[in-house]
Amino acid sequence: MNDWQLVSDSTCDLNPESFDTGDIPFATVPLKILVGDREFVDLPETDPHELLAAMKRFSGASSSACPSPQAFAEQFYKAAHTIAVTITSGLSGSYNCAVQAMNMVLDEHPEKKIHVVDSRSTAGSMVLILRQLKKLIEQGIPFEEIVRQIESYRDSMKIIFSLANFDNLVKNGRMSRAAGVLASALNIRAVATNTSDGVIEVIEKPRGEKRAVERMVALMGRYKDMTGKPVVITHCNNPGAVQVICELIKSTYGTKDSDITVLECACLTSFYAGDQGLLLCF
Structure with missing residues:
Protein backbone atom coordinates (compact mmCIF):
# COMPACT_ATOMS: atom_id res chain seq x y z
CA MET A 1 0.00 0.00 0.00
CA LYS A 32 -19.52 9.67 -18.50
CA ILE A 33 -21.43 11.58 -21.18
CA LEU A 34 -24.67 10.19 -22.58
CA VAL A 35 -25.62 11.20 -26.13
CA GLY A 36 -28.79 9.42 -27.20
CA ASP A 37 -28.04 5.71 -26.86
CA ARG A 38 -24.26 6.26 -26.91
CA GLU A 39 -22.09 6.43 -23.81
CA PHE A 40 -18.73 8.19 -23.83
CA VAL A 41 -16.45 7.36 -20.88
CA ASP A 42 -14.11 10.29 -20.17
CA LEU A 43 -10.85 8.41 -20.55
CA PRO A 44 -7.61 9.72 -22.15
CA GLU A 45 -8.19 7.49 -25.19
CA THR A 46 -11.76 8.74 -25.80
CA ASP A 47 -11.83 11.24 -28.67
CA PRO A 48 -13.61 14.51 -27.70
CA HIS A 49 -14.02 15.36 -31.41
CA GLU A 50 -16.14 12.26 -31.81
CA LEU A 51 -18.21 13.30 -28.79
CA LEU A 52 -18.82 16.79 -30.18
CA ALA A 53 -19.79 15.36 -33.56
CA ALA A 54 -22.27 12.99 -31.90
CA MET A 55 -23.77 15.86 -29.88
CA LYS A 56 -24.17 17.95 -33.03
CA ARG A 57 -25.96 15.11 -34.86
CA PHE A 58 -28.25 14.28 -31.94
CA SER A 59 -31.31 16.53 -31.74
CA GLY A 60 -32.10 15.76 -28.11
CA ALA A 61 -30.48 16.70 -24.82
CA SER A 62 -27.17 15.09 -23.86
CA SER A 63 -26.23 14.55 -20.22
CA SER A 64 -23.30 13.73 -17.99
CA ALA A 65 -23.04 11.15 -15.21
CA MET A 157 -8.35 30.23 -7.48
CA LYS A 158 -10.31 31.86 -10.28
CA ILE A 159 -11.62 30.67 -13.64
CA ILE A 160 -12.74 32.83 -16.56
CA PHE A 161 -14.20 31.08 -19.56
CA SER A 162 -15.81 31.92 -22.87
CA LEU A 163 -18.50 30.00 -24.74
CA ALA A 164 -18.81 30.31 -28.50
CA ASN A 165 -21.39 27.59 -29.10
CA PHE A 166 -24.76 27.54 -27.36
CA ASP A 167 -26.30 24.40 -28.92
CA ASN A 168 -25.84 22.29 -25.79
CA LEU A 169 -27.41 24.95 -23.56
CA VAL A 170 -30.41 25.16 -25.90
CA LYS A 171 -30.86 21.38 -26.15
CA ASN A 172 -30.64 21.01 -22.37
CA GLY A 173 -33.21 23.74 -21.76
CA ARG A 174 -30.78 26.19 -20.14
CA MET A 175 -31.24 28.74 -22.94
CA SER A 176 -34.22 29.35 -25.20
CA ARG A 177 -33.86 28.42 -28.85
CA ALA A 178 -34.57 32.03 -29.84
CA ALA A 179 -31.85 33.34 -27.54
CA GLY A 180 -29.41 30.76 -28.89
CA VAL A 181 -30.12 31.71 -32.49
CA LEU A 182 -29.77 35.41 -31.66
CA ALA A 183 -26.47 34.88 -29.80
CA SER A 184 -25.05 32.97 -32.76
CA ALA A 185 -26.29 35.54 -35.28
CA LEU A 186 -24.72 38.40 -33.32
CA ASN A 187 -21.47 36.45 -32.81
CA ILE A 188 -21.83 36.80 -29.04
CA ARG A 189 -19.27 35.14 -26.76
CA ALA A 190 -20.52 34.63 -23.23
CA VAL A 191 -17.71 35.39 -20.77
CA ALA A 192 -18.33 33.84 -17.36
CA THR A 193 -16.62 33.05 -14.07
CA ASN A 194 -17.25 31.00 -10.93
CA THR A 195 -18.76 32.39 -7.75
CA SER A 196 -17.31 31.55 -4.33
CA ASP A 197 -19.85 28.70 -4.20
CA GLY A 198 -18.68 27.28 -7.52
CA VAL A 199 -21.73 28.40 -9.51
CA ILE A 200 -21.42 29.84 -13.04
CA GLU A 201 -21.96 33.58 -13.39
CA VAL A 202 -22.01 35.32 -16.79
CA ILE A 203 -20.20 38.64 -16.42
CA GLU A 204 -19.95 39.99 -19.99
CA LYS A 205 -21.32 39.27 -23.47
CA PRO A 206 -18.81 40.68 -25.97
CA ARG A 207 -19.31 40.29 -29.70
CA GLY A 208 -16.62 38.34 -31.50
CA GLU A 209 -13.75 36.18 -30.34
CA LYS A 210 -11.15 38.96 -30.50
CA ARG A 211 -13.06 41.14 -28.05
CA ALA A 212 -13.86 38.15 -25.81
CA VAL A 213 -10.20 37.18 -25.57
CA GLU A 214 -9.18 40.76 -24.74
CA ARG A 215 -11.80 41.00 -22.01
CA MET A 216 -10.88 37.63 -20.50
CA VAL A 217 -7.24 38.63 -20.11
CA ALA A 218 -8.14 42.09 -18.76
CA LEU A 219 -10.48 40.55 -16.18
CA MET A 220 -7.70 38.36 -14.79
CA GLY A 221 -6.01 41.43 -13.32
CA ARG A 222 -9.28 42.59 -11.79
CA TYR A 223 -9.59 39.41 -9.74
CA LYS A 224 -6.00 39.10 -8.48
CA ASP A 225 -2.44 40.36 -8.71
CA MET A 226 -1.05 38.27 -11.55
CA THR A 227 2.62 38.87 -10.74
CA GLY A 228 4.40 35.51 -10.91
CA LYS A 229 1.13 33.57 -10.92
CA PRO A 230 0.83 30.32 -12.93
CA VAL A 231 -1.91 30.12 -15.55
CA VAL A 232 -3.54 27.05 -17.10
CA ILE A 233 -5.38 27.56 -20.39
CA THR A 234 -7.73 24.86 -21.63
CA HIS A 235 -9.37 24.99 -25.03
CA CYS A 236 -11.79 23.03 -27.17
CA ASN A 237 -10.51 23.08 -30.78
CA ASN A 238 -9.26 26.66 -30.54
CA PRO A 239 -5.44 26.76 -30.68
CA GLY A 240 -5.43 30.07 -32.56
CA ALA A 241 -7.20 31.91 -29.76
CA VAL A 242 -4.89 30.27 -27.21
CA GLN A 243 -1.86 31.68 -28.99
CA VAL A 244 -3.36 35.18 -28.82
CA ILE A 245 -4.23 34.73 -25.14
CA CYS A 246 -0.70 33.60 -24.29
CA GLU A 247 0.82 36.67 -25.92
CA LEU A 248 -1.67 38.99 -24.22
CA ILE A 249 -1.02 37.47 -20.79
CA LYS A 250 2.74 37.79 -21.23
CA SER A 251 2.58 41.39 -22.47
CA THR A 252 -0.03 42.50 -19.91
CA TYR A 253 1.26 40.80 -16.75
CA GLY A 254 4.86 39.88 -17.54
CA THR A 255 4.00 36.19 -17.16
CA LYS A 256 6.79 33.82 -18.20
CA ASP A 257 6.31 31.06 -20.76
CA SER A 258 7.22 28.56 -18.05
CA ASP A 259 4.25 29.75 -15.96
CA ILE A 260 1.71 29.08 -18.72
CA THR A 261 0.32 25.59 -19.34
CA VAL A 262 -1.93 24.81 -22.30
CA LEU A 263 -4.21 21.76 -22.32
CA GLU A 264 -6.87 20.49 -24.68
CA CYS A 265 -10.32 19.80 -23.28
CA ALA A 266 -11.05 16.14 -22.67
CA CYS A 267 -14.58 14.82 -23.17
CA LEU A 268 -16.39 16.11 -20.10
CA THR A 269 -14.89 19.59 -20.33
CA SER A 270 -15.71 19.65 -24.06
CA PHE A 271 -19.30 18.76 -23.14
CA TYR A 272 -19.56 21.87 -20.97
CA ALA A 273 -17.32 24.29 -22.88
CA GLY A 274 -18.53 23.40 -26.37
CA ASP A 275 -16.64 23.74 -29.63
CA GLN A 276 -14.22 26.73 -29.58
CA GLY A 277 -14.64 27.14 -25.83
CA LEU A 278 -11.81 28.71 -23.80
CA LEU A 279 -10.99 28.43 -20.08
CA LEU A 280 -8.40 30.48 -18.17
CA CYS A 281 -7.53 29.28 -14.67
CA PHE A 282 -5.22 31.18 -12.34
Whole structure:
Protein backbone atom coordinates (compact mmCIF):
# COMPACT_ATOMS: atom_id res chain seq x y z
CA MET A 1 0.00 0.00 0.00
CA ASN A 2 1.25 3.48 -0.86
CA ASP A 3 1.79 6.12 1.80
CA TRP A 4 0.38 8.96 -0.32
CA GLN A 5 -1.69 9.30 -3.46
CA LEU A 6 -3.60 11.98 -5.37
CA VAL A 7 -6.94 11.32 -7.03
CA SER A 8 -9.04 13.47 -9.34
CA ASP A 9 -12.14 13.03 -11.40
CA SER A 10 -11.55 13.27 -15.14
CA THR A 11 -12.58 16.92 -15.49
CA CYS A 12 -8.99 17.93 -14.68
CA ASP A 13 -8.21 17.11 -18.37
CA LEU A 14 -5.01 15.33 -17.34
CA ASN A 15 -3.61 12.02 -18.51
CA PRO A 16 -2.24 10.27 -15.39
CA GLU A 17 0.60 8.84 -17.46
CA SER A 18 1.89 12.27 -18.51
CA PHE A 19 1.14 14.37 -15.42
CA ASP A 20 4.29 14.61 -13.30
CA THR A 21 3.56 13.96 -9.63
CA GLY A 22 7.01 12.60 -8.88
CA ASP A 23 6.89 9.61 -6.54
CA ILE A 24 3.26 10.28 -5.58
CA PRO A 25 0.80 7.99 -7.41
CA PHE A 26 -1.96 9.84 -9.28
CA ALA A 27 -5.20 8.42 -10.65
CA THR A 28 -8.29 9.84 -12.34
CA VAL A 29 -11.84 8.56 -12.00
CA PRO A 30 -13.86 9.09 -15.20
CA LEU A 31 -17.23 10.70 -15.65
CA LYS A 32 -19.52 9.67 -18.50
CA ILE A 33 -21.43 11.58 -21.18
CA LEU A 34 -24.67 10.19 -22.58
CA VAL A 35 -25.62 11.20 -26.13
CA GLY A 36 -28.79 9.42 -27.20
CA ASP A 37 -28.04 5.71 -26.86
CA ARG A 38 -24.26 6.26 -26.91
CA GLU A 39 -22.09 6.43 -23.81
CA PHE A 40 -18.73 8.19 -23.83
CA VAL A 41 -16.45 7.36 -20.88
CA ASP A 42 -14.11 10.29 -20.17
CA LEU A 43 -10.85 8.41 -20.55
CA PRO A 44 -7.61 9.72 -22.15
CA GLU A 45 -8.19 7.49 -25.19
CA THR A 46 -11.76 8.74 -25.80
CA ASP A 47 -11.83 11.24 -28.67
CA PRO A 48 -13.61 14.51 -27.70
CA HIS A 49 -14.02 15.36 -31.41
CA GLU A 50 -16.14 12.26 -31.81
CA LEU A 51 -18.21 13.30 -28.79
CA LEU A 52 -18.82 16.79 -30.18
CA ALA A 53 -19.79 15.36 -33.56
CA ALA A 54 -22.27 12.99 -31.90
CA MET A 55 -23.77 15.86 -29.88
CA LYS A 56 -24.17 17.95 -33.03
CA ARG A 57 -25.96 15.11 -34.86
CA PHE A 58 -28.25 14.28 -31.94
CA SER A 59 -31.31 16.53 -31.74
CA GLY A 60 -32.10 15.76 -28.11
CA ALA A 61 -30.48 16.70 -24.82
CA SER A 62 -27.17 15.09 -23.86
CA SER A 63 -26.23 14.55 -20.22
CA SER A 64 -23.30 13.73 -17.99
CA ALA A 65 -23.04 11.15 -15.21
CA CYS A 66 -20.63 11.38 -12.29
CA PRO A 67 -18.53 8.44 -11.05
CA SER A 68 -20.08 6.07 -8.54
CA PRO A 69 -18.92 6.12 -4.91
CA GLN A 70 -17.49 2.64 -5.54
CA ALA A 71 -15.26 3.99 -8.33
CA PHE A 72 -13.73 6.54 -5.95
CA ALA A 73 -13.50 3.99 -3.12
CA GLU A 74 -11.40 1.66 -5.28
CA GLN A 75 -8.77 4.38 -5.38
CA PHE A 76 -9.11 5.41 -1.73
CA TYR A 77 -8.27 1.89 -0.55
CA LYS A 78 -4.82 2.10 -2.18
CA ALA A 79 -2.98 4.51 0.16
CA ALA A 80 -2.67 5.54 3.77
CA HIS A 81 -3.10 9.23 2.84
CA THR A 82 -5.32 10.32 -0.04
CA ILE A 83 -6.49 13.72 -1.23
CA ALA A 84 -9.02 13.84 -4.06
CA VAL A 85 -10.04 16.83 -6.18
CA THR A 86 -13.37 17.08 -8.00
CA ILE A 87 -15.24 19.36 -10.37
CA THR A 88 -17.38 21.97 -8.61
CA SER A 89 -20.33 20.54 -6.74
CA GLY A 90 -22.34 23.35 -8.36
CA LEU A 91 -22.26 21.47 -11.68
CA SER A 92 -21.88 17.79 -10.82
CA GLY A 93 -22.52 15.19 -8.15
CA SER A 94 -18.90 14.03 -8.39
CA TYR A 95 -17.90 15.72 -5.11
CA ASN A 96 -20.80 14.17 -3.18
CA CYS A 97 -19.99 10.71 -4.55
CA ALA A 98 -16.33 11.12 -3.57
CA VAL A 99 -17.37 12.14 -0.03
CA GLN A 100 -19.64 9.09 0.19
CA ALA A 101 -16.70 6.93 -0.87
CA MET A 102 -14.44 8.60 1.70
CA ASN A 103 -16.91 7.90 4.51
CA MET A 104 -17.37 4.32 3.36
CA VAL A 105 -13.63 3.62 3.31
CA LEU A 106 -13.02 5.38 6.62
CA ASP A 107 -15.76 3.29 8.27
CA GLU A 108 -13.79 0.18 7.27
CA HIS A 109 -10.32 1.67 7.78
CA PRO A 110 -10.45 4.47 10.36
CA GLU A 111 -6.64 4.61 10.41
CA LYS A 112 -6.58 6.08 6.87
CA LYS A 113 -6.44 9.79 6.13
CA ILE A 114 -8.71 10.91 3.27
CA HIS A 115 -9.89 14.35 2.20
CA VAL A 116 -11.97 15.49 -0.79
CA VAL A 117 -11.50 18.99 -2.21
CA ASP A 118 -14.44 20.60 -3.99
CA SER A 119 -12.53 22.67 -6.56
CA ARG A 120 -15.57 24.96 -7.00
CA SER A 121 -14.24 25.11 -10.55
CA THR A 122 -12.91 22.62 -13.09
CA ALA A 123 -10.15 21.95 -15.65
CA GLY A 124 -7.06 24.10 -15.06
CA SER A 125 -8.06 25.06 -11.52
CA MET A 126 -7.88 21.39 -10.60
CA VAL A 127 -4.46 21.13 -12.26
CA LEU A 128 -3.17 24.02 -10.14
CA ILE A 129 -4.60 22.46 -6.97
CA LEU A 130 -2.99 19.10 -7.78
CA ARG A 131 0.38 20.75 -8.43
CA GLN A 132 0.16 22.60 -5.13
CA LEU A 133 -0.71 19.37 -3.33
CA LYS A 134 2.38 17.73 -4.79
CA LYS A 135 4.56 20.56 -3.42
CA LEU A 136 3.00 20.39 0.04
CA ILE A 137 3.29 16.61 0.27
CA GLU A 138 6.94 16.68 -0.82
CA GLN A 139 7.65 19.21 1.93
CA GLY A 140 6.58 16.64 4.50
CA ILE A 141 3.80 18.80 5.94
CA PRO A 142 1.30 16.92 8.18
CA PHE A 143 -1.95 15.80 6.53
CA GLU A 144 -4.24 18.13 8.50
CA GLU A 145 -2.09 21.16 7.68
CA ILE A 146 -2.03 20.23 3.99
CA VAL A 147 -5.83 20.10 4.06
CA ARG A 148 -5.99 23.56 5.66
CA GLN A 149 -3.53 25.06 3.20
CA ILE A 150 -5.07 23.50 0.09
CA GLU A 151 -8.57 24.66 1.02
CA SER A 152 -7.18 28.19 1.38
CA TYR A 153 -5.34 27.85 -1.93
CA ARG A 154 -8.57 26.65 -3.58
CA ASP A 155 -10.34 29.76 -2.33
CA SER A 156 -7.74 31.92 -4.10
CA MET A 157 -8.35 30.23 -7.48
CA LYS A 158 -10.31 31.86 -10.28
CA ILE A 159 -11.62 30.67 -13.64
CA ILE A 160 -12.74 32.83 -16.56
CA PHE A 161 -14.20 31.08 -19.56
CA SER A 162 -15.81 31.92 -22.87
CA LEU A 163 -18.50 30.00 -24.74
CA ALA A 164 -18.81 30.31 -28.50
CA ASN A 165 -21.39 27.59 -29.10
CA PHE A 166 -24.76 27.54 -27.36
CA ASP A 167 -26.30 24.40 -28.92
CA ASN A 168 -25.84 22.29 -25.79
CA LEU A 169 -27.41 24.95 -23.56
CA VAL A 170 -30.41 25.16 -25.90
CA LYS A 171 -30.86 21.38 -26.15
CA ASN A 172 -30.64 21.01 -22.37
CA GLY A 173 -33.21 23.74 -21.76
CA ARG A 174 -30.78 26.19 -20.14
CA MET A 175 -31.24 28.74 -22.94
CA SER A 176 -34.22 29.35 -25.20
CA ARG A 177 -33.86 28.42 -28.85
CA ALA A 178 -34.57 32.03 -29.84
CA ALA A 179 -31.85 33.34 -27.54
CA GLY A 180 -29.41 30.76 -28.89
CA VAL A 181 -30.12 31.71 -32.49
CA LEU A 182 -29.77 35.41 -31.66
CA ALA A 183 -26.47 34.88 -29.80
CA SER A 184 -25.05 32.97 -32.76
CA ALA A 185 -26.29 35.54 -35.28
CA LEU A 186 -24.72 38.40 -33.32
CA ASN A 187 -21.47 36.45 -32.81
CA ILE A 188 -21.83 36.80 -29.04
CA ARG A 189 -19.27 35.14 -26.76
CA ALA A 190 -20.52 34.63 -23.23
CA VAL A 191 -17.71 35.39 -20.77
CA ALA A 192 -18.33 33.84 -17.36
CA THR A 193 -16.62 33.05 -14.07
CA ASN A 194 -17.25 31.00 -10.93
CA THR A 195 -18.76 32.39 -7.75
CA SER A 196 -17.31 31.55 -4.33
CA ASP A 197 -19.85 28.70 -4.20
CA GLY A 198 -18.68 27.28 -7.52
CA VAL A 199 -21.73 28.40 -9.51
CA ILE A 200 -21.42 29.84 -13.04
CA GLU A 201 -21.96 33.58 -13.39
CA VAL A 202 -22.01 35.32 -16.79
CA ILE A 203 -20.20 38.64 -16.42
CA GLU A 204 -19.95 39.99 -19.99
CA LYS A 205 -21.32 39.27 -23.47
CA PRO A 206 -18.81 40.68 -25.97
CA ARG A 207 -19.31 40.29 -29.70
CA GLY A 208 -16.62 38.34 -31.50
CA GLU A 209 -13.75 36.18 -30.34
CA LYS A 210 -11.15 38.96 -30.50
CA ARG A 211 -13.06 41.14 -28.05
CA ALA A 212 -13.86 38.15 -25.81
CA VAL A 213 -10.20 37.18 -25.57
CA GLU A 214 -9.18 40.76 -24.74
CA ARG A 215 -11.80 41.00 -22.01
CA MET A 216 -10.88 37.63 -20.50
CA VAL A 217 -7.24 38.63 -20.11
CA ALA A 218 -8.14 42.09 -18.76
CA LEU A 219 -10.48 40.55 -16.18
CA MET A 220 -7.70 38.36 -14.79
CA GLY A 221 -6.01 41.43 -13.32
CA ARG A 222 -9.28 42.59 -11.79
CA TYR A 223 -9.59 39.41 -9.74
CA LYS A 224 -6.00 39.10 -8.48
CA ASP A 225 -2.44 40.36 -8.71
CA MET A 226 -1.05 38.27 -11.55
CA THR A 227 2.62 38.87 -10.74
CA GLY A 228 4.40 35.51 -10.91
CA LYS A 229 1.13 33.57 -10.92
CA PRO A 230 0.83 30.32 -12.93
CA VAL A 231 -1.91 30.12 -15.55
CA VAL A 232 -3.54 27.05 -17.10
CA ILE A 233 -5.38 27.56 -20.39
CA THR A 234 -7.73 24.86 -21.63
CA HIS A 235 -9.37 24.99 -25.03
CA CYS A 236 -11.79 23.03 -27.17
CA ASN A 237 -10.51 23.08 -30.78
CA ASN A 238 -9.26 26.66 -30.54
CA PRO A 239 -5.44 26.76 -30.68
CA GLY A 240 -5.43 30.07 -32.56
CA ALA A 241 -7.20 31.91 -29.76
CA VAL A 242 -4.89 30.27 -27.21
CA GLN A 243 -1.86 31.68 -28.99
CA VAL A 244 -3.36 35.18 -28.82
CA ILE A 245 -4.23 34.73 -25.14
CA CYS A 246 -0.70 33.60 -24.29
CA GLU A 247 0.82 36.67 -25.92
CA LEU A 248 -1.67 38.99 -24.22
CA ILE A 249 -1.02 37.47 -20.79
CA LYS A 250 2.74 37.79 -21.23
CA SER A 251 2.58 41.39 -22.47
CA THR A 252 -0.03 42.50 -19.91
CA TYR A 253 1.26 40.80 -16.75
CA GLY A 254 4.86 39.88 -17.54
CA THR A 255 4.00 36.19 -17.16
CA LYS A 256 6.79 33.82 -18.20
CA ASP A 257 6.31 31.06 -20.76
CA SER A 258 7.22 28.56 -18.05
CA ASP A 259 4.25 29.75 -15.96
CA ILE A 260 1.71 29.08 -18.72
CA THR A 261 0.32 25.59 -19.34
CA VAL A 262 -1.93 24.81 -22.30
CA LEU A 263 -4.21 21.76 -22.32
CA GLU A 264 -6.87 20.49 -24.68
CA CYS A 265 -10.32 19.80 -23.28
CA ALA A 266 -11.05 16.14 -22.67
CA CYS A 267 -14.58 14.82 -23.17
CA LEU A 268 -16.39 16.11 -20.10
CA THR A 269 -14.89 19.59 -20.33
CA SER A 270 -15.71 19.65 -24.06
CA PHE A 271 -19.30 18.76 -23.14
CA TYR A 272 -19.56 21.87 -20.97
CA ALA A 273 -17.32 24.29 -22.88
CA GLY A 274 -18.53 23.40 -26.37
CA ASP A 275 -16.64 23.74 -29.63
CA GLN A 276 -14.22 26.73 -29.58
CA GLY A 277 -14.64 27.14 -25.83
CA LEU A 278 -11.81 28.71 -23.80
CA LEU A 279 -10.99 28.43 -20.08
CA LEU A 280 -8.40 30.48 -18.17
CA CYS A 281 -7.53 29.28 -14.67
CA PHE A 282 -5.22 31.18 -12.34
